[in-house]
Amino acid sequence: MTGTSRGGAVTLSRGRGFLRAVMDRADRRNPIDPDLLDGLAAAVTAAEDDAACRVLVLSAHGEHFCSGTDLWEASVGEVPSGGTLPYWDLLERLTRTQVVTVALVDGHATAGGVGLAAACDLVLAGPRARFRLTEALVGLVPAMALPFVARRTGQQRAFYSTLLAEEIAAEEAVGTGIADAAGPDGEDLLRRHLVWLSRVDRATVSVLKEYRGRLFPQPEGLGNYAGEVFLELLADPRTRERFDRLRLRRAE
Template sequence: MPPCSPQDQPIATRYEAGQVTVNLTCMERRNALTAEAVSGLHNALDEAEDRSGCRLLVITARGSHFCSGIDLTSALPPPWLTDQEPSVSTLLNRLATSTVMTAAVVDGAVTAGGVGLTAACDVVIARSAASFQLTELRLGLVPAVILPYLARRTGPHRAGALALLGETLSAEAACRAGLADHVSVRPDSEDDLRWLRGQLTAVRRADIHTLKAYRDVCAAPLPPAETVKELVRQSFESPAARRRIEALRRMGLV
């Protein structure tokens, strides 16, 4: 799969009216979580948290794929397992615990780690073209990084079943399962952004942070980071997983 062109970088960020919007723009790689995209999302969170007037960070995407998860065209296991670059695991934790509200407006296919990206957000809006699918086990991989965030939304048994079956959920089915919070029938995603801002008009940023912190007390604790990294490393080092990923690379499917 080709890299993003120079004029089509992995993300574009803008700030307006108390909101940082991050648009995933690398359609050539199905908006995969490349090192550049992960770094850009970390930077966007920094900007949102540093702006005293900001209460909301929203992730959107261009193209028919919202996010396809970890970039399988780069070196495997991922370099972030040895702290050589910003971590996907740390990114998901930051989305879940940030002092601002985090949201994803999904209008395309979300697969593998992309489902974890949305699940870590406080609010997920699913538009008509949205679909959600866990594809890791088909490659011989265990979704160790994302499963705790899915389990917090759906419950551990349902999260496990979604990973085992790999079924594709529509926007409505994802909302019933807990992977999405709101199904949008608004004409445009910009209308969803305006609706989100409107919902937060009377909400203080300090109260957002307090609510999120208390919600985390009520939820099951996340597994230790080293446990997650070791399971991811073992998955990617599996000969079966390597063969399947290499086959997908040759066919240009990742």
């Protein structure tokens, strides 16, 4: 790889025909916050602006691919009128951008981290990969992540996984649909896919993804509604009480 640049929550490096965005806060379990969202959005823009780039790879340093939103730090705001929240915007961009987006998950993807992976065109699971939607345990629902997870797994499996906060290990991930391929060496799995993806030109990818979007559209206004559901539950006093009890248990 060449051209590595570090800064903030995401480290970027370039290879032949691809850009790699590495979530780089292993000490904090790579949480979703404004810094991460900005860093990944900038990575999408950089990939789009590079005519030679065909693939954007998302991966992470440490034992956690992404731990989701830090709910104790999350602010309770409002969804812009008729608009969407930044997390939803990023998932939509990963789905629709003209480059192929690949999530290499070789650690824990939790809550919103599952949605981040699921929004990518391909999900590759290394041996340490674990996927778990945990929102229901604290009185939330994965309102923004669920449509992207369900697109992969089917709605009933996504519903089941949410209700039970089911942990899906690497060896099960392909069978559930949350991952497209798994292997004992995540980096080797990625290298092989980059070779295969290099055979498809960017224009073809762009048309294919646009067609997929028309063939399987999201309901109109879903992003706005998903943000409203998330913020409404986050502001609920009962949810805050669950957070406080969980914080106390962790401190004991």
